[in-house]
Amino acid sequence: MVTVPKQAPRQSLTVVDNRTNKVYELPIKHNSVLATDIKKIKSQAGDDRKEDETEQGLRVFDPAYMNTAVVESKITYINGLDGILRYRGYPIEQLVKKSDFLESAFLLIYGELPTKNQYSNWQNEIMHHTYIHSDIEGIFKSFRYDSHPMSMLTSSFATLGAFAPEANPSLRGQKLFTNAASGDPAALQILDKQILRIIGKAPTLAAASYRMRQGRPFNRPAQGLSYTGNFLYLLDHLSGTEYRPHPVLEKALDALFIIHADHEVNCSTATVLQVGSSLVDPYSVVSAGCAALYGPSHGGASESAIRMLMEIGSPENVPAFMAQVEKRERVLVGFGHRVYKNVDPRSTAIRELAEQVFQVTGRNKLLDTATTLADYARKSEFMRSRNLYPNVDFYSGLIYQAMGFPLDFYPVLFAVPRCVGWLAHWRQMMLNPSGVKIWRPRQLYLGEGEREYVEADKRKEKANATPFDAPVEVHHGGDSKRNRLASYKDAAGHTRDRAKL
Template sequence: MAVHKNTPRQSLTVVDNRTGKSYELPITHNSVLATDIKKIKAEPSPTDTAEDETKQGLRVYDPAYMNTAVVQSKITYINGLEGILRYRGYPIEQLVQKSNFLETAYLLIYGELPTEPQYADWQSEVGQHTFVHTDIEGLLKSFRYDSHPMSMLTAGFAALGAFAPEANPSLRGQKLYTAAASGDMESLKVLDKQILRILGKAPTLAAASYRMRQGRPFNRPAQGLSYTGNFLHLLDTLSDAGKPYTPHPVLEKALDALFIIHADHEVNCSTATVLQVGSSLVDPYSVVAAGCAALYGPSHGGASESAIRMLMEIGSPENVPAFMKDVEARKRVLVGFGHRVYKNVDPRSTAIRQLAEDVFKVTGRNKLLDTALELARYARESDFMRSRNLYPNVDFYSGLIYQAMGFPLDFYPVLFAVPRCVGWLAHWRQQMLTPSGVKIWRPRQLYVGSGEREYVEARERERKEGATVFDAPVQVHHGGDSKRNLLAVGRVRARL
């Protein structure tokens, strides 16, 4: 076989100017190993501190994982520059148009679209795991009436693990799930059973958090409905008497498509949390609860809620220019535009636009739509927005659909969490089945604090010179009962 002399080597040559040494680092899948960077060592310079650990090798500093790959995955591919999103190789647009949520869930978790017999078994198995223990219902009923639904959902998933001791590696041994990677069928059965249980119970827990807020009794799962059809039944059925509940087909289809769109998005904040927690080999219920906690944040799963609140605040189309001037002056934050990964059009927003039109034909035109469209038009024509690649993202349109369908704002993150359980479990399963084993995640840090100090006795300490408000607890104002207690025990301070 002829060897072409001009064929470039798949490697990176790095010269350490501190030592003059040259290092050749192999390039695989357009990446270099961070541990290869660690091989670059030098003697400490006069500006290095002992805490820099210079002799132990060079570290990679990457705040917020801006350019660090932490896993090898076969699940989801994203190309942010070209606006591409694929599940196991299938474009998201095709899946939204041709597939359904449960079929897509099978694809994400197991790698291929199911055959008809496989899908029938899958649908039946998930449907068999929709009920939750009555004690779980009691737990949810113990929350305050105004508790955020995501708090209840997170607690519900965490509690589920306590009702499945056979699924807890802390009780059954740390190799309970990882043994599946070597072909242990009993381990694999336990692993896949928990996936079925979580997917089946996710809509039940989510609907219970919704009904709890309304003061309505919890509904029981229905047989014979689709995944999203059963979810709508759990949310909305007012009585078991009379005609069986049948969701509107357009709304059911729209919610199903939104579930597909939200099912996975590569190693985002909540999925990274799932993998971080999963690397400790804890049970999958704790893993999913951790994912919910991460998704809860307004910079992640709470973004669609924030986008609608922003549109409500703008009020009407004529107020858009003034609002955008404040955005450009950095006085206001624009929500629903731009994305950490996508530097072009968010393909999920493209797939969702027609859904919005279909829903509005049934529910009536969303009053915020004109404001949203004017904001989108302004973004297209604004040099400020174009120069920063700020285009409408999935949160911008999904929030409009959720509001048109009558969901309360604080329920939007829950509508995100239910389908995202699929993505979390797909990545968790892939992690557990890693042939080389699961290593616990332990990121490094750059320590920039004080060097070694001698302990100072309390009577000899002085207040830090140049101390700011961040260097001590701020004064907390307590309620009246706390003031009475302080007065009762004679612990009156100069300022109450």
């Protein structure tokens, strides 16, 4: 560190470029410097590779976004060190206790808790938009019976877009949604209508993926039930009239939906914004969000956590499993978080819910293993030194399992409420008064410099080739031995002897 003469404090960063001895003063705003200000720091290439583009300005290298803010947002605040999560300023613990999912959704998207009148209109509009076109049911039926519900959900959101050409900027003009930033009522209306449609239809699509797996006919949305009550109806109703879900389970699911509704610029929300920045339709945007959420490092973790607990089997096997984790042979799923380096406030709220649910459903058999694992992890030097604490997914899976949801449905139970967060961020982006710039990161190119094309007969196998340098041999699972031994004529009429191929 270089010591510079003391001056009066000011909101700026002074940088000395030792390549040129030039001094730069970069403004600091909200405790950040602009990456485009860093780009003003230029030098002659010297020994740098041409591909380093040194003369075009210094770049910020941040693989995996370890310390990069990509948006200015007013939606959700997380403080990872103090374990704080707030939606629009309201602590998550208060919302879980006092709010309901649709109210929190309104808060996240529009910035304030709704008045009674606003809430009633909002609820009516969302429930009005729960129906899906019957052709979309056909899309579900074209999936195999054992398709993962997230594959179906991801596809079905993209499919919804095909049913809403009036909401497609590729067809109706690039500024279809961004015109809303200037208050254009038609643009605002089309923007908010898609929000209603997506939030309204998300449970219907999710339930269709579930019923498809079960080989059961799809239910039509029920009016007169809450958002989560209707979701449970869509999932579970078989026959009879006046279906009412168990109030404790309905309330618990609603609270879980609040907890999962938003989480700042996490992997799937960043994906949503990345994709949204191309100005594609919101259905494609949400579908992309689902794809990102599905991964086991993100929303797939609750499913993986339960699979892990089932594999551990019982509390006495915990030490052996933890030994594998400490040798870095295994990941302890449901632990660790990019932002929370202390307790995950969502996991605290969820533990209370778990107790309420278990009183109704009976205790989850994996709870003892989970508790032993959490105790063991708390004392483990490996876990402590890396600030790895249980996250939301460690406990949510236990509740879902007690409620009888199949394992592969857990990410769907995450995706339905997360649509709200995605749409809140997407709307905020579309309403940016300075317009929407396409998200286009740069790379540090470390590959070959320019080289001349080599004709096929002059090419040689690479010396010291590794298994990564060419496609590995793959096995053709569907090819029977009989077929491999057969001979046949190809489309051009040439006889092919497959045994010799």
